[in-house]
Amino acid sequence: MGDYSNMASYYDVIMTSGYYDYAKIVDNLVLQDSVEKVLEIGCGTGLILEELARRKSSVQISGIDLTEPMLAIAKERLKSFKNVALSQQNVCHLSLPSAHDLAFSYGGVWYFVIDGDKEPFLVSHIPDHGANLQGIKKMAQHIAPHGTLLLGIQGPHHNYETVISNGMKYSQKIDPTDIGFTKHYYLSDGAQTLMAQTVKYRTYNFEEAKNMLSAHGFAYIPESRDNKLFLRFSRAP
Numbered sequence: 433m434g435d436y437s438n439m440a441s442y443y444d445v446i447m448t449s450g451y452y453d454y455a456k457i458v459d460n461l462v463l464q465d466s467v468e469k470v471l472e473i474g475c476g477t478g479l480i481l482e483e484l485a486r487r488k489s490s491v492q493i494s495g496i497d498l499t500e501p502m503l504a505i506a507k508e509r510l511k512s513f514k515n516v517a518l519s520q521q522n523v524c525h526l527s528l529p530s531a532h533d534l535a536f537s538y539g540g541v542w543y544f545v546i547d548g549d550k551e552p553f554l555v556s557h558i559p560d561h562g563a564n565l566q567g568i569k570k571m572a573q574h575i576a577p578h579g580t581l582l583l584g585i586q587g588p589h590h591n592y593e594t595v596i597s598n599g600m601k602y603s604q605k606i607d608p609t610d611i612g613f614t615k616h617y618y619l620s621d622g623a624q625t626l627m628a629q630t631v632k633y634r635t636y637n638f639e640e641a642k643n644m645l646s647a648h649g650f651a652y653i654p655e656s657r658d659n660k661l662f663l664r665f666s667r668a669p
């Protein structure tokens with residue numbers, strides 16, 4: 433279930449070679465002044481949280497992630513920020529002391545893919561349907577009434593390879609499955625394969641996703657901003 437151990441030590445160099453734009457992601461969180469507590473679900477190595485913590489020293493920031501080696505890098509990266517608390521947790525058993533005004537996941541446990549004018553669909557790192565429902569329930573328990581959930585938007589996945597900033601070759605291959613798709617990630621240096629990781633994803637169409645979220649009090653809030661990086665949901669009072 434979404435284990436990134438094999439990729440952990442190469443994750444930062446792959447992602448910061450143009451895969452994600454972390455400053456733009458944090459711009460898109462658009463934090464109101466009233467927000468005091470923020471949670472990232474699937475914070476990985478902490479690249480988003482570092483950018484956020486730099487900008488918002490008065491906000492209490494929590495990050496959780498399933499994969500210990502990813503979180504170990506996040507802990508080292510964020511150790512000087514007193515307002516950041518990280519813990520190794522599977523969202524399906526999420527347990528934190530308080531509720532948050534805002535929770536988000538970008539490329540983390542859940543995200544949306546939007547392909548041109550087509551309807552968004554939800555991608556989950558959790559292949560089991562029951563575990564998805566359990567994860568959404570636990571997440572909802574950690575978002576305050578009237579709180580906000582932001583789930584990241586990505587473009588469609590496709591097979592490709594590219595040379596990253598350290599000269600190594602990153603490649604990914606997508607295989608459709610009956611519940612979604614499997615994504616194979618590789619990193620190679622010349623003829624040597626340094627990293628291979630496979631993640632099984634489950635997908636839900638937009639109607640299914642909205643229903644799963646609304647069962648736990650989240651209403652979809654359409655926004656017409658151009659180039660937005662998140663879909664917004666609001667938790668019922």
Ligand SMILES: C[S@@+](CC[C@H](N)C(=O)[O-])C[C@H]1O[C@@H](n2cnc3c(N)ncnc32)[C@H](O)[C@@H]1O
Binds near residue numbers: 433447473537
């Ligand atoms: C592609 S990474 C994204 C990391 C980070 N948000 C970023 O933008 O760099 C996905 C992360 O989700 C985490 N993850 C997957 N399934 C999870 C689960 N059930 N509970 C918590 N974290 C999970 C993985 O361990 C991984 O670190």
